[in-house]
Amino acid sequence: MRERKHLNGINSDTNSGSNNLSPSGSAPPGSEPFDSISSNPDFSVFSSLSQTEFDCSCGKKHRFEVDKIIIRDKALADLPELMHIQIQKSMKKAADNTCPKSEQQTAQDHEKKSAQESNSKPLFPFIQGKAIELTGSQLVYLICDDNTYQAAAQQALKILQQSDFNVELIRLSSGDKPIKPTPTMLYHILQGISQPGWLLACGSGTINDLVKFAASRTGLPSGVLATAPSMDGYTSGVASLVVEGVKQTTPTGPHNFILADPEILAAAPERMILAGVGDLLGKATSLLDWHLRRIIFDDYFCKTAEALIRKPLENLLADNFTRRLRQRDSAALKELTRGLLNSGLAMQLVGSSSPASGSEHHISHFLEMLGLREKIPMPLHGIKVGIGTYFTAGFYLRLLEEGLEILTADPITADSNLVQAFTGSWNSKETRQERIIQAYGSRQGPAIQNLQERWPRESSLSISLAQLKELKSKIAEFKPLLEKARQYLKRNKYFDLAEDISDEQLRQAVLYGFEIRQRFTITTLLYQLGWLEDWTDSLLAESPDS
Numbered sequence: 001m002r003e004r005k006h007l008n009g010i011n012s013d014t015n016s017g018s019n020n021l022s023p024s025g026s027a028p029p030g031s032e033p034f035d036s037i038s039s040n041p042d043f044s045v046f047s048s049l050s051q052t053e054f055d056c057s058c059g060k061k062h063r064f065e066v067d068k069i070i071i072r073d074k075a076l077a078d079l080p081e082l083m084h085i086q087i088q089k090s091m092k093k094a095a096d097n098t099c100p101k102s103e104q105q106t107a108q109d110h111e112k113k114s115a116q117e118s119n120s121k122p123l124f125p126f127i128q129g130k131a132i133e134l135t136g137s138q139l140v141y142l143i144c145d146d147n148t149y150q151a152a153a154q155q156a157l158k159i160l161q162q163s164d165f166n167v168e169l170i171r172l173s174s175g176d177k178p179i180k181p182t183p184t185m186l187y188h189i190l191q192g193i194s195q196p197g198w199l200l201a202c203g204s205g206t207i208n209d210l211v212k213f214a215a216s217r218t219g220l221p222s223g224v225l226a227t228a229p230s231m232d233g234y235t236s237g238v239a240s241l242v243v244e245g246v247k248q249t250t251p252t253g254p255h256n257f258i259l260a261d262p263e264i265l266a267a268a269p270e271r272m273i274l275a276g277v278g279d280l281l282g283k284a285t286s287l288l289d290w291h292l293r294r295i296i297f298d299d300y301f302c303k304t305a306e307a308l309i310r311k312p313l314e315n316l317l318a319d320n321f322t323r324r325l326r327q328r329d330s331a332a333l334k335e336l337t338r339g340l341l342n343s344g345l346a347m348q349l350v351g352s353s354s355p356a357s358g359s360e361h362h363i364s365h366f367l368e369m370l371g372l373r374e375k376i377p378m379p380l381h382g383i384k385v386g387i388g389t390y391f392t393a394g395f396y397l398r399l400l401e402e403g404l405e406i407l408t409a410d411p412i413t414a415d416s417n418l419v420q421a422f423t424g425s426w427n428s429k430e431t432r433q434e435r436i437i438q439a440y441g442s443r444q445g446p447a448i449q450n451l452q453e454r455w456p457r458e459s460s461l462s463i464s465l466a467q468l469k470e471l472k473s474k475i476a477e478f479k480p481l482l483e484k485a486r487q488y489l490k491r492n493k494y495f496d497l498a499e500d501i502s503d504e505q506l507r508q509a510v511l512y513g514f515e516i517r518q519r520f521t522i523t524t525l526l527y528q529l530g531w532l533e534d535w536t537d538s539l540l541a542e543s544p545d546s
């Protein structure tokens with residue numbers, strides 16, 4: 001209850017019927033803003049999220065970085081009003097900054113503030129310096145590709161022009177192929193920007209990332225009109241680009257606003273919706289991995305961040321949800337989108353990807369790396385995460401049914417037989433290094449570096465009986481989610497969507513993927529216990545599509 005009380009500080013419009021986007025939007029009496037974020041399936045407009053800080057039970061003071069999120073029927077019609085409000089806010093901010101000070105002083109203050117706020121240097125400091133003042137202009141750069149032009153940008157362009165916005169269309173194209181998040185595409189965006197204005201992304205994964213990157217380096221404000229509930233990056237503060245064949249993730253800060261209209265989302269291709277579900281299903285094991293680290297290493301954990309993700313995940317796996325989603329039911333699409341956006345918000349709250357990315361994502365990242373290295377076509381991120389989840393959820397279920405019995409009989413303490421087993425030669429630092437060199441090839445550098453840093457903690461791992469009991473009850477609590485997630489992945493044939501990945505490549509991703517990040521997960525634990533290979537082969541032997 002303590003959390004809810006503090007979260008009342010967030011202003012939110014909870015009047016589902018009206019079109020109230022007032023910039024000062026205050027919460028109606030008796031409303032529960034936290035509920036509107038975590039459990040209201042029909043409506044989500046949060047005014048000025050970014051203006052509120054709140055104290056959390058985890059001991060931290062949290063703050064949302066995204067200013068406004070709208071997930072609503074006919075939300076596209078709100079776009080001009082939303083843009084006007086954002087512009088007013090920018091102008092107010094600029095006025096507050098300029099009023100009592102000299103121009104030179106303001107510029108210095110602004111520069112200082114920008115440097116503090118951003119981890120990254122803007123490529124165009126002359127625009128950065130002016131951005132806030134000049135967004136009073138009605139200039140919007142609408143960035144799309146051929147598909148999203150048809151899906152939403154064409155309509156958005158018309159609506160904005162009717163409201164007297166000056167819209168410059170930046171339409172990206174790469175022939176018949178889907179566009180990729182490459183420096184070339186970034187160049188096309190930057191080349192289209194001649195003077196300060198708003199950057200409005202119209203798309204999903206790729207365009208969302210490219211525009212976030214462009215916004216962070218130009219210092220221009222940005223928003224996104226979502227075209228598919230396909231991944232959880234809309235609200236995140238990082239962007240991934242493929243540079244010289246390697247995926248690079250860079251801190252960018254999030255968009256100022258996100259707008260999602262179920263009518264647009266409903267027209268997204270089936271595989272994109274399945275990808276979004278896959279990314280959200282992965283949270284069942286990323287959250288458990290986070291609990292695992294809390295229980296074993298006493299790592300930081302935040303219940304508010306967990307609740308933001310877990311509630312929509314539970315709703316997603318409710319009985320009739322799959323059918324409703326297949327029928328492109330508006331409430332189901334909103335729920336899926338809310339779960340994905342909340343994942344990004346949860347990561348923002350705690351300042352790391354811990355709540356939303358664990359062992360299942362490491363498998364996906366490894367596959368991604370293989371795809372780029374060996375030029376194998378890879379399915380969308382969320383499909384790969386879904387496949388990863390099939391294994392990691394299976395691991396947790398087997399740990400609950402079988403592994404924990406072995407462990408409770410012999411907890412991992414300094415004198416236990418288990419610890420003697422996993423500190424044997426097969427689990428030495430040298431052996432792990434050799435495994436990495438073999439599996440990662442030319443991409444071994446970061447994984448080797450991870451090993452150096454993680455080794456002291458992992459090689460001295462101990463788990464008491466009390467910790468094992470806590471782990472057992474936590475996995476038991478997640479059991480229905482784990483089982484339903486695996487059923488969903490089987491029924492919807494996720495493995496068929498990744499037909500270019502061979503069984504051996506998949507096996508490698510499960511066995512070696514955990515080295516890609518330093519984060520300790522179920523896969524790391526199984527490796528240390530010497531169970532990973534056997535358990536992976538058992539799951540591979542089951543026919544996933546049976």
Ligand SMILES: [Zn+2]
Binds near residue numbers: 232361381385
């Ligand atoms: Zn993801």
Ligand SMILES: [Zn+2]
Binds near residue numbers: 056058060062301304
């Ligand atoms: Zn917290």
